[in-house]
Amino acid sequence: MSERGVLLVNLGSPASTEVADVRRYLNQFLMDPCVVDLPWPLRRLLVSLILVRRPAESAAAYASIWWDEGSPLVVISERVRDQLRNRLDMPVELAMRYGEPSIERGVLALAQQGVGEILLMHQYPQFADSTVTTAIREVERVIEQHRLQVRLTILPVFHDRPDYLDALADSSRPHLEGGFDHLLFSYHGLPERHLQKVDPTGRHCLTPGCCERPSPAHATCYRAQCLGGSRAIAQRLGLRDDQWSSAFQSRLGRAKWIEPYTEAQLDELAARGVKRLLVMCPAFTADCIETLEEIGDRGREQFINAGGEELVLIPCLNDQPQWMDVLAGWARSEPVRG
Numbered sequence: 089m090s091e092r093g094v095l096l097v098n099l100g101s102p103a104s105t106e107v108a109d110v111r112r113y114l115n116q117f118l119m120d121p122c123v124v125d126l127p128w129p130l131r132r133l134l135v136s137l138i139l140v141r142r143p144a145e146s147a148a149a150y151a152s153i154w155w156d157e158g159s160p161l162v163v164i165s166e167r168v169r170d171q172l173r174n175r176l177d178m179p180v181e182l183a184m185r186y187g188e189p190s191i192e193r194g195v196l197a198l199a200q201q202g203v204g205e206i207l208l209m210h211q212y213p214q215f216a217d218s219t220v221t222t223a224i225r226e227v228e229r230v231i232e233q234h235r236l237q238v239r240l241t242i243l244p245v246f247h248d249r250p251d252y253l254d255a256l257a258d259s260s261r262p263h264l265e266g267g268f269d270h271l272l273f274s275y276h277g278l279p280e281r282h283l284q285k286v287d288p289t290g291r292h293c294l295t296p297g298c299c300e301r302p303s304p305a306h307a308t309c310y311r312a313q314c315l316g317g318s319r320a321i322a323q324r325l326g327l328r329d330d331q332w333s334s335a336f337q338s339r340l341g342r343a344k345w346i347e348p349y350t351e352a353q354l355d356e357l358a359a360r361g362v363k364r365l366l367v368m369c370p371a372f373t374a375d376c377i378e379t380l381e382e383i384g385d386r387g388r389e390q391f392i393n394a395g396g397e398e399l400v401l402i403p404c405l406n407d408q409p410q411w412m413d414v415l416a417g418w419a420r421s422e423p424v425r426g
């Protein structure tokens with residue numbers, strides 16, 4: 089029996105595009121204190137307000153990108169799990185932080201296969217409490233609740249691992265060869281408050297130029313990790329500084345989120361005369377509603393209405409063989425911790 093088992097974790101999707109299922113999913117997601125980080129009564133109030141209109145709007149958006157087999161994020165993640173099973177001589181289970189298959193189900197399935205160590209292979213390149221910390225907490229909760237005798241090793245965030253950056257650069261090269269005016273790196277956004285909360289230096293990590301300078305704060309600075317990733321990929325692609333930029337999408341609510349916002353950047357690039365725009369979303373390893381609908385549909389329409397001619401969405405790494413080899417290599421060689 090294998091000592092190590094892999095728990096592949098991503099965010100998760102609603103069970104279907106029915107409004108009731110989307111409401112259940114959004115409630116589970118947004119009531120997570122790592123996501124909406126307010127005291128319970130305020131969080132309950134705010135999320136209840138969001139749940140008045142958002143489920144119907146999101147259900148329509150999900151319906152526009154849903155596949156026959158289900159949610160793209162979940163279907164792609166199942167393909168990744170199957171590819172890893174083919175490559176690895178150890179158990180591999182898939183789990184979603186919200187919705188199904190749950191983390192509880194995945195951890196128990198690994199325990200039943202007799203593994204002594206679980207490698208939590210979350211699929212988040214950059215650190216955020218709302219993604220990485222909450223997944224770790226849920227795995228720890230399940231291990232404790234069921235008194236499982238397993239060690240937990242956590243894959244560190246991989247925004248700067250050369251093999252991840254190479255896979256992204258290699259997968260985008262064919263799109264660049266078709267000709268382009270600009271490459272936009274669009275990352276999922278985050279409330280600025282979330283950056284300040286996890287800054288170990290206790291200072292505001294948003295002073296001008298901060299994220300371009302080395303700092304101990306950047307071990308947990310989502311913004312620095314995103315901006316550093318863009319630069320590393322642009323260097324691999326041999327781009328000049330005026331040929332690429334970074335922005336942050338998917339803002340929710342009224343709080344200030346990390347800027348610049350992708351929506352504003354799309355208008356600005358069109359106004360600057362960019363006609364053929366490539367967009368890459370390196371915070372997502374699998375295509376999902378945020379890439380396919382927000383960028384591929386709404387973003388494209390916005391860019392063209394603003395005067396652009398073409399927006400090409402570069403697919404995420406998904407289950408591309410080069411990326412599958414990288415993940416399998418990490419599963420074999422990641423040192424045991426914990």
Ligand SMILES: C=CC1=C(C)c2cc3[nH]c(cc4nc(cc5[nH]c(cc1n2)c(C)c5CCC(=O)O)C(CCC(=O)O)=C4C)c(C)c3C=C
Nearest residue numbers: 099100101123146161216218219276340371372376377378
């Ligand atoms: C890539 C990392 C992600 C971070 C950081 C993140 C933070 C974050 N997200 C919300 C709110 C929503 N996100 C939604 C979808 C969604 N988010 C991520 C990833 C990150 N989120 C993914 C992969 C997805 C796609 C899920 C899918 O089924 O395809 C949604 C749901 C969709 C919608 O209604 O728009 C919400 C809501 C917050 C508030 C937040 C940080 C505080």
Ligand SMILES: [Fe+2]
Nearest residue numbers: 099276338378
């Ligand atoms: Fe999100």
Ligand SMILES: [Fe+2]
Nearest residue numbers: 293298299312
């Ligand atoms: Fe910073």
